[in-house]
Amino acid sequence: MFTPADLHLRVQQFYHRQMGLLDDGLPERWADTFTEDAAFLEPHRLEPLRGRATIRASARARADRLAAQRVHFRHWLNMLDVREQEDGSVRTRVYALAMRTEEGGSLDVFASVVCRDHLRPDGTGWLVRLREIDHDGSDLRTAGAR
Amino acid sequence: MFTPADLHLRVQQFYHRQMGLLDDGLPERWADTFTEDAAFLEPHRLEPLRGRATIRASARARADRLAAQRVHFRHWLNMLDVREQEDGSVRTRVYALAMRTEEGGSLDVFASVVCRDHLRPDGTGWLVRLREIDHDGSDLRTAGAR
């Protein structure tokens, strides 16, 4: 049941850099960390996004909204659990906190979510094939969370 | 003073999975991660709990209360420090944030605590022999924190 140190940290580093791209306002580079046929499921908030192009367009629209509102968005990930699959892909579960600070305003830590991913190896890194996000306090649950 | 990568991550993975059990509403499986004679000290909040059976009963009662209130509880652990002891056990210090979201409500990050544990090896994993929790903003301190 122990995930080797190197594998754990390779996945962890992937996440830190991936979410850093989103927080740094680089949604296209963030979208490039998904496979062409990736699915992004977040039932509490939006319709399923299917395919990298759709994920990219959604992320760009979101970045534009945040810039217009002069909001700094920040994702914190924690409590990462990595399970290697027989085919070399990994399934992960990680907690995330979503927080925002309006320019000149105060910090608002506004959502706790659980993210379940299926990652496939891509060279020394990873690509997201499937991301399922469940919000605490929501009745809705992704199929994968059952 | 450096804790080897493998040991650090074995302890970290233990914590992520252990607290995941509590957050997932599986208090009995969470209680199974304590030794039969474990002590759980949280002076700010409750009487000392002594023994796995007592810890289990308390955790079950708490899970039932949260379910009745339709509250999603979430524990975040961070800033883990692991110190290996000569007998192969480890002493740890880890920060924890306690947060809750009522169904349909908003996130409440309500407590910052410091958790000090004494873990003994159990196969490839660990069991908690002693857990001492101190709440920020409280005058009360466990003996172990001195």
Add this chain to the structure above:
Amino acid sequence: MFTPADLHLRVQQFYHRQMGLLDDGLPERWADTFTEDAAFLEPHRLEPLRGRATIRASARARADRLAAQRVHFRHWLNMLDVREQEDGSVRTRVYALAMRTEEGGSLDVFASVVCRDHLRPDGTGWLVRLREIDHDGSDLRTAGAR
């Protein structure tokens, strides 16, 4: 681009222990983790601090203020990214949450910041040569963040 597990964890452990010193009210020992000629830049909050002695004096004054206000301060670090440099030093980026709890009061998670450090090896540990801190929601940015 992968930072080896041992290096990543040696840096991570440095941070956990370093910030633990500040949270434990040991500002002098915290200041000792900076080089003699270190610079500490936090444009949103204070003038640049140059040199360990200046950093120490500022940290002591801050600790005294918090003690007088009976406030428990807590730093959380996360999303650590470590980049080894050719000369054996490392450049890091890490997110931090600043939170405080007044005695008898409730938790206030009040600031999200990004910290960029330049660390040089010091035996088995590290010393901070440069720390640049940017607050979410602030227009001000350190030069290094460009």
